[in-house]
Each structure stands twice: as C-alpha cells, then as structure tokens.
Amino acid sequence: MRIVIIDDSGLRATVLEEGLREAGYDDIHIVPPRGAFVARLERMAPDVVLMDLGSPSRDTLEEMLIVSRALAKPIAMFVDQSDDAMIGAAIDAGVSAYVVDGLRKERVKPVLELAVRRFNAFAKMQSELDEARTALSDRKIIDRAKSILMNQRSLSEQDAYALLRSAAMNQGKKIVEVAQALITASELLGGGV
Amino acid sequence: MTTGLRIAFLPLTDAAVLVAARERGFAEAEGIALDLVRTTSWATLRDRLVYGQVQAAHMLAPLAVAVTLGLSQQPAALAAPYKLNVNGNMLVMTCDFAAALEPDVAARLADPLGTAHDFAAAIGLWRRKPVIGVVHRFSSHAIMLRYWLASAGVDPDRDVVLRVLPPSLTVEAMQAGEIDGFIAGEPWGSAAVEAGLAEAVAIGERIWRRGVEKVLAFREAWAEENPDTVDRLLRALVRAAAWCDDPANHADLAGLLAAPAYVDQPADLIARALSGQIVARAGEAPIASPDFMLFAREATPFPWRSQALWIYSQLVRWGMVDHDPATVAKAGAVFRPDIFRRALADSDVPMPGASMKLEGAVGMPLAVGSRRGELTLGPDRFFDGRVFDPERIDEFLASFTPLR
Numbered sequence: 001m002r003i004v005i006i007d008d009s010g011l012r013a014t015v016l017e018e019g020l021r022e023a024g025y026d027d028i029h030i031v032p033p034r035g036a037f038v039a040r041l042e043r044m045a046p047d048v049v050l051m052d053l054g055s056p057s058r059d060t061l062e063e064m065l066i067v068s069r070a071l072a073k074p075i076a077m078f079v080d081q082s083d084d085a086m087i088g089a090a091i092d093a094g095v096s097a098y099v100v101d102g103l104r105k106e107r108v109k110p111v112l113e114l115a116v117r118r119f120n121a122f123a124k125m126q127s128e129l130d131e132a133r134t135a136l137s138d139r140k141i142i143d144r145a146k147s148i149l150m151n152q153r154s155l156s157e158q159d160a161y162a163l164l165r166s167a168a169m170n171q172g173k174k175i176v177e178v179a180q181a182l183i184t185a186s187e188l189l190g191g192g193v
Numbered sequence: 194m195t196t197g198l199r200i201a202f203l204p205l206t207d208a209a210v211l212v213a214a215r216e217r218g219f220a221e222a223e224g225i226a227l228d229l230v231r232t233t234s235w236a237t238l239r240d241r242l243v244y245g246q247v248q249a250a251h252m253l254a255p256l257a258v259a260v261t262l263g264l265s266q267q268p269a270a271l272a273a274p275y276k277l278n279v280n281g282n283m284l285v286m287t288c289d290f291a292a293a294l295e296p297d298v299a300a301r302l303a304d305p306l307g308t309a310h311d312f313a314a315a316i317g318l319w320r321r322k323p324v325i326g327v328v329h330r331f332s333s334h335a336i337m338l339r340y341w342l343a344s345a346g347v348d349p350d351r352d353v354v355l356r357v358l359p360p361s362l363t364v365e366a367m368q369a370g371e372i373d374g375f376i377a378g379e380p381w382g383s384a385a386v387e388a389g390l391a392e393a394v395a396i397g398e399r400i401w402r403r404g405v406e407k408v409l410a411f412r413e414a415w416a417e418e419n420p421d422t423v424d425r426l427l428r429a430l431v432r433a434a435a436w437c438d439d440p441a442n443h444a445d446l447a448g449l450l451a452a453p454a455y456v457d458q459p460a461d462l463i464a465r466a467l468s469g470q471i472v473a474r475a476g477e478a479p480i481a482s483p484d485f486m487l488f489a490r491e492a493t494p495f496p497w498r499s500q501a502l503w504i505y506s507q508l509v510r511w512g513m514v515d516h517d518p519a520t521v522a523k524a525g526a527v528f529r530p531d532i533f534r535r536a537l538a539d540s541d542v543p544m545p546g547a548s549m550k551l552e553g554a555v556g557m558p559l560a561v562g563s564r565r566g567e568l569t570l571g572p573d574r575f576f577d578g579r580v581f582d583p584e585r586i587d588e589f590l591a592s593f594t595p596l597r
C-alpha cells in the first residue's frame with residue numbers, strides 16, 4: 001500500500017512517517033504542498049493520501065482528484081462512511097485522508113487510526129512546546145521587572161518579587177502583566193533597567 | 194439563556210455580516226454566543242460543516258448545491274436559508290496580460306462584453322495558455338468566469354487553464370508566477386492591484402448585476418432540529434446586515450475585518466469593496482461602483498430558489514452534473530425561503546411574496562409585490578442580456594452555443 005503524506009511542517013510528517021514504518025508500512029512518501037506537487041502526486045499513484053485537515057492546499061488537491069486522468073481509480077475522503085466514530089476522531093484530530101476506491105476498510109482503518117494518534121501526539125507536543133516558550137518568556141519579563149525594582153527601590157530580589165505578587169493580587173492580574181506594565185512605565189519614564 | 198454557535202468562515206470581506214453580528218452585539222441581543230472559526234480552504238470549511246464540527250458556515254452558494262447533490266466528497270443535505278451577500282468578485286490579471294486589453298480601466302470594467310472579446314484575442318498573444326486562479330470548482334467566481342469567457346467563444350476547459358487555490362494564497366501564487374490572474378472575493382483582487390502585480394479586468398457586479406455569492410449553510414437535519422436557534426440567528430443577521438450596508442459604519446467595519454482573527458489585511462484595502470470605490474490599477478483614482486457588494490438592501494439576504502436553480506443550470510452546462518427532474522428539485526430545495534419567512538415573520542424586513550423570479554429581467558429599479566414594507570429590486574441584468582426562467586431550464590440551456 002503506497003501512502004503519501006502531504007505536509008508543510010517537516011516535523012509532523014516525520015512523526016507520522018516514523019509511526020507508519022514502525023507499524024510495518026514501507027512505501028511512504030512525503031510531499032510538501034508547493035509548486036507542482038499535484039503532478040508529483042499523480043505520478044506516484046498513491047492508495048492513501050494523508051493530510052492536515054486545515055491545509056490550504058486541499059482545494060487544489062481535490063480539484064486534481066476530480067480532473068486527473070492519471071489516477072485510474074477515483075479517490076475520495078473516507079471512502080467508507082460506515083464508521084462514524086472513526087471519521088469523527090479523524091476530523092477532531094485534524095486528519096484528512098483520501099483513499100482509493102476499492103481499498104478494503106480493514107486495510108485503511110489501522111492507517112487512519114495511527115494517523116489520528118500521531119496527529120494528536122504531535123498537537124500535544126506542540127502545545128507543550130508553546131507553553132514552555134511562554135513560561136520562559138514570562139520568566140524573563142518578571143526577572144526584568146524585579147531588577148528594576150531592586151535598582152530603583154533598593155530591594156532584595158525576594159522583596160521585589162513579593163511586591164510584584166501583592167500588586168498583582170490587589171489588581172486581580174497575573175504577575176507577568178504587572179511586570180510588563182512596570183517595564184513599560186519604566187521605559188516611558190526613562191528609568192532604564 | 195445563551196446558545197453557543199460555531200460558524201466557519203474564510204478570510205474574505207463578505208464574511209462581514211457574521212463578524213458584525215459577533216462584534217457589534219447583534220448575536221448577543223438574540224441570546225447567541227457566536228464562535229467564528231477561521232478556515233483557509235473551502236474543503237476544510239465544508240468538512241467542518243458536514244461532519245458537525247460547526248453548526249453553520251459562510252459558504253459559496255454553488256458549493257452548498259454541489260455538496261447536497263453529492264458532487265463534492267461526502268454528500269450531505271444542506272439548507273441555505275440566508276444569503277450573506279450579493280456581488281463582490283473581481284477578476285484581475287497581471288499587468289503584462291492586461292496591457293493587451295482596453296487601456297482605460299473604467300471603460301474596460303464598464304463593458305464586460307467588449308473586454309471578453311479583447312481577452313479572447315489576448316489569449317493568442319500570451320506566451321502560454323493563461324493560468325487563471327479560481328477559488329473552487331463550485332464557486333460563483335468560477336461559474337461567472339466560465340459564463341463570461343464563453344460569451345466570447347473561449348472554452349474555459351480548453352483555451353485557458355483554471356487552477357484552484359484558496360483566496361488567501363492567490364496573491365502569493367501570482368507573485369511566484371504560478372498564475373497569470375485570478376478571480377476571487379475581496380480583498381484579494383485589491384491586494385494584488387495594490388502590490389502592483391495586477392489590474393482589474395472585470396468585476397462581478399458588471400457580469401451579473403445581482404450575482405448570488407455566499408450563503409449561510411446549515412446541515413438540513415440540524416436546522417430542522419433547532420428551528421429556534423436558526424430563527425434567532427437569522428434575526429441577528431438581518432440587523433447586522435443593515436448595519437454593514439450603512440455607509441456610516443464602513444470605516445468601523447473595515448477596521449473589524451482587518452483584525453488577524455478575521456481577514457488579516459489592511460483596513461483601507463477592505464474598505465474599497467465596502468464603499469464601492471474600486472482601484473483598478475495601482476496609483477489611479479478609484480472607480481465608483483456603488484453596487485460592488487450588497488448585504489441588506491433590496492432584500493439581499495432572501496434566498497430566491499431561482500438563484501439556486503441558476504447555479505444548477507450552470508453546473509449542467511459545464512457537464513458537472515446530469516440534468517434530470519429529480520436533481521432539479523434537489524438543487525432548488527437547497528435555498529430555503531420558507532425558513533427565512535418563518536424566522537423574520539415578525540420583523541420589519543421587507544418580505545418578497547414569491548420564492549422564485551426571472552433572473553436577469555430587471556433593467557431599472559423595480560417595486561415588487563411584498564408581504565410587508567416596500568421592496569424595490571435593483572437591476573439584475575446579465576451582461577449578455579439573457580434572462581433565466583427557472584421554469585424553463587431546458588430552453589435556457591439550449592440557448593448557449595456549444596463551444597466545440
């Protein structure tokens with residue numbers, strides 16, 4: 001079974017490809033949706049095409065699936081409509097799968113399930129990464145605000161932090177918001193860091 | 194009690210009514226918390242609607258017909274009880290290509306028939322078959338472009354290459370030389386003009402003076418199970434639409450749409466379509482086109498069944514669907530004037546007495562039979578003077594000369 005993954009983000013495609021190979025699929029190709037990707041895809045004659053549901057290139061791909069003469073068998077998204085739960089899980093995970101007509105459901109299902117699991121794992125990884133990034137930049141902002149307070153009001157680091165925290169609590173805001181406001185005010189007043 | 198409602202949209206100026214309904218309190222006043230879900234491709238918008246991730250969508254009218262007829266992936270019966278706008282498309286071509294057309298852009302846009310013939314001649318001069326971007330096979334834009342090209346003897350499946358790509362990628366594709374022009378909803382044509390890449394060649398409003406464009410589409414079953422929510426939403430939308438049509442609000446509306454969560458393009462580009470001030474060539478004075486995009490006036494939101502059937506007639510014409518009585522009935526039933534009437538029964542919205550009309554028959558503003566209030570229909574002529582009688586689809590189809 002030839003599987004083509006159309007993906008712009010190299011990382012997600014790799015995560016998916018790895019999973020498919022571990023499961024014993026070995027005819028896997030990754031095609032980025034740029035330039036003449038439709039012509040490449042036609043030459044490959046895939047049995048299954050996996051793609052991010054939100055990819056802007058899906059309209060282009062679907063048009064090709066309608067007009068292509070190179071693809072002998074029609075391809076449709078989720079050929080077998082009987083498995084509502086499976087389709088629901090795929091849509092929620094952001095997986096779109098185009099499958100050659102006639103490919104048996106039992107053969108497609110494990111591929112789709114794997115794609116859903118890998119897409120979900122990738123999304124989780126991405127959001128953890130985003131959280132970590134936010135946490136890091138929050139900490140930098142709070143550190144800057146602390147050093148302003150330490151310099152200008154001769155406070156210890158601990159007292160500077162306590163002051164930020166009590167100001168945040170009094171105003172019903174996050175510490176990082178108070179810290180950002182302090183940095184902005186300090187810049188406007190030319191206080192420097 | 195507040196009802197949460199998720200509606201998918203594409204970043205286009207004609208999502209205006211939905212955005213205004215959310216941002217200016219019209220939805221809230223009807224007890225609806227609108228969650229607008231931005232999507233980049235029509236395929237994604239369609240899937241989110243068909244598979245139930247959203248309850249409604251800002252959809253190309255022909256796509257709603259096509260999904261119902263089973264022409265676009267998973268078949269699903271859709272119901273379109275509300276038109277989000279009329280008109281709003283623009284065909285732009287690279288400045289090189291446009292150099293072979295009438296140089297006076299105002300004259301060029303005012304005479305679509307003449308420009309179609311100039312365009313046909315320009316194809317022969319171009320270094321390849323012109324590649325024209327269309328946003329979807331089942332878009333009003335593609336159908337309109339085919340209609341226009343064919344009037345000058347150009348076969349859109351033979352003499353040009355139609356390449357499908359979503360509206361927000363059109364300008365990039367033009368920059369990369371992948372397409373020689375495109376027809377899309379605003380602000381994408383204006384963005385290409387502003388970037389100095391392209392000139393306006395035709396505007397939708399001049400091809401069909403009141404062209405059906407985006408509808409609000411529901412899954413039919415969902416709409417039938419939730420009549421109260423549908424009715425409240427429609428009431429919110431007619432008020433939002435009236436607000437959007439008011440010139441006093443255009444600057445505010447353009448500002449709302451410019452936000453990254455919506456269209457994510459400069460407000461002054463978006464304002465051009467709203468105010469009907471179209472810049473056809475970079476640096477030139479705008480051309481007044483007051484009917485460039487309509488939201489409320491002339492009962493714009495009313496889903497005339499004859500317009501769904503006009504779309505159907507064009508799908509048949511281009512061999513996209515077989516012509517038979519059962520399909521005619523199914524296509525016509527996608528537009529739901531019955532729901533529109535039910536939802537707005539107690540409002541002050543002028544309500545047409547009929548559900549079908551001749552399309553393309555009104556030359557001058559015309560007062561028509563209305564159950565309430567005064568209703569004037571604007572001119573709705575096709576540029577070639579044809580009239581579509583929904584009761585006589587066969588005759589209409591026979592009136593087009595085969596291109597090969």
